[in-house]
Amino acid sequence: MADLVSETRCFGGSQRTYEHRSDSCGCAMRLAAYVPDLLESATAPVLVYLSGLTCTEENATTKAGFQRVAAELGLIVVAPDTSPRGDHVPDAEDEYDFGKGAGFYLDATEEPWCENYRMKSYVTGELLRLIEGELPADMARVGITGHSMGGHGALTLHLKNPELFKTVSAFAPIVAPTEVPWGQKALSRYLGEDPSRWAAYDASRLVREAPSAAEILVDQGTADNFLEEQLRPHLFEEACRESGQKLTLRMQEGYDHSYYFVSTFIEDHLRWHAERLTG
Numbered sequence: 167m168a169d170l171v172s173e174t175r176c177f178g179g180s181q182r183t184y185e186h187r188s189d190s191c192g193c194a195m196r197l198a199a200y201v202p203d204l205l206e207s208a209t210a211p212v213l214v215y216l217s218g219l220t221c222t223e224e225n226a227t228t229k230a231g232f233q234r235v236a237a238e239l240g241l242i243v244v245a246p247d248t249s250p251r252g253d254h255v256p257d258a259e260d261e262y263d264f265g266k267g268a269g270f271y272l273d274a275t276e277e278p279w280c281e282n283y284r285m286k287s288y289v290t291g292e293l294l295r296l297i298e299g300e301l302p303a304d305m306a307r308v309g310i311t312g313h314s315m316g317g318h319g320a321l322t323l324h325l326k327n328p329e330l331f332k333t334v335s336a337f338a339p340i341v342a343p344t345e346v347p348w349g350q351k352a353l354s355r356y357l358g359e360d361p362s363r364w365a366a367y368d369a370s371r372l373v374r375e376a377p378s379a380a381e382i383l384v385d386q387g388t389a390d391n392f393l394e395e396q397l398r399p400h401l402f403e404e405a406c407r408e409s410g411q412k413l414t415l416r417m418q419e420g421y422d423h424s425y426y427f428v429s430t431f432i433e434d435h436l437r438w439h440a441e442r443l444t445g
């Protein structure tokens with residue numbers, strides 16, 4: 167059960183915010199859901215959009231501009247929050263890349279984070295059950311995408327759970343968190359200092375172990391400030407080549423890391439998922 171916090175008419179559908187009690191995260195969680203009017207069928211495919219560092223469920227809905235195309239394609243788009251929330255939830259004050267707003271879509275094992283920072287369980291379990299219970303969703307047709315930290319979430323959660331998320335794409339994803347500062351900081355504190363525990367959350371490692379039957383779409387701006395230090399898409403490209411994973415990596419000339427970049431290519435991603443989920 168979730169409470170409807172707001173509902174706004176948008177491109178012939180409704181942009182909603184829900185709030186519910188999350189057992190996985192031990193707090194109240196919000197999520198945004200765009201639900202197109204369903205004219206011909208009772209249920210629609212779903213695209214889960216995972217946001218990046220510092221975001222809530224609101225950033226994608228106000229800045230990515232996906233609603234017009236989602237309405238045209240008859241696609242439900244769901245954007246969860248990026249971490250547990252609330253005064254009782256531990257945080258790292260003044261650190262934008264750890265704690266609240268930086269859940270990294272994993273299940274923490276270390277104190278004090280392990281009580282609440284369980285975004286992997288949240289997205290793969292509770293969130294999907296909530297979508298099924300609250301929305302006119304066809305749960306056999308769910309895809310996943312995300313931006314930056316959310317791109318890391320989309321890639322890893324798809325590779326680990328291809329039966330839940332049938333299609334996958336990402337915008338400027340963190341593809342090798344075990345090798346870059348954002349990832350090393352988060353993984354060592356949420357999971358402990360032993361790097362062997364981190365591999366299950368590294369898309370480049372996962373794809374080498376078990377490539378997906380689904381082709382992966384990645385867009386990456388060449389003018390992204392984080393490109394060389396944090397993102398390094400060529401590590402993923404190399405892993406995909408070596409494991410036989412089908413990948414379309416598009417280096418987009420002059421685009422940065424912002425939602426101007428995401429909003430430019432979101433239509434391509436929605437069409438990519440809709441074609442594969444409805445084909």
Ligand SMILES: N[C@@H](CCC(=O)N[C@@H](CS)C(=O)NCC(=O)O)C(=O)O
Pocket residue numbers: 217218219220221225229262313314315423424425
């Ligand atoms: N300087 C940035 C660093 C974090 C960042 O770039 N976050 C990206 C995702 S990794 C984002 O989507 N920020 C929120 C927004 O642009 O609306 C900030 O503090 O917002």
